[in-house]
Amino acid sequence: MSLPHRALVGPGALLLASRAPGRATPSAASVTISPPAPVTSPAATPAAAPVAAGRPAPPELPGQLPGVGAQLLxxxxxxxxxxxxxxxxxxxxxxxxxxxxxxxxxxxxxGPTWPARNGNRGWSADHHLGDLRSPVGVFTLTAAGGRLPDPGSRLPYDHDGGFTVAGTGFEGEPLAGCLRVDAMRELLRALDPALNPVVVMGDAASPAR
Known part of the structure; x- marks a missing residue:
């Protein structure tokens, strides 16, 4: 099933619509291997900068999204x-x-971590409407909306009492590749369109591919 390219975020749930367009994975030919750096004598090695007492060096941040493998990256x-x-x-x-x-x-x-709920039957790499599973993949987050008033979303927010999605979730709620995150209002206030946010989602094994 071909999914659209966006996801809609609302106070009740995050409705996943579409897999983000992928970018080509670099080929092996594009990888440059540099020769080892020359070894310097101990006398030529500059002394390490002292660390102030009681102020340990900040931990190094990961260069790629933790727990997300090359295929989804x-x-x-x-x-x-x-x-x-x-x-x-x-x-x-x-x-x-x-x-x-x-x-x-x-x-x-x-940043913050929240409990999350997905489709009643789990996850699917080939999501179909009504299968009660949430799709594995990467989805852009470009708009928000729902039946409740705007809670302060930084994304464009569409307040409409007519919001509905086909399918039924584990609590009887409308569901079509849906994801529910606790503290959804906090998430809506944190998502910044200037940062081109996405959601990367799947079961524990899938995001690490």
């Missing part, structure tokens, strides 16, 4: 600096966690 659009990484507890389970990351230029900094 290739689908993250260039220019993305904010990502909600959703990790399900299992392929056929409806529970998991969601962590909001931001690339501050020196690496991906982890």
């Amino acid at each position: 290739a689908d993250v659009p260039t220019g993305t600096r904010q990502a909600l990484v959703v990790t399900g507890d299992g392929a056929d389970l409806s529970t998991g966690r969601a962590t909001l990351y931001r690339d501050d230029g020196s690496g991906w900094l982890a």
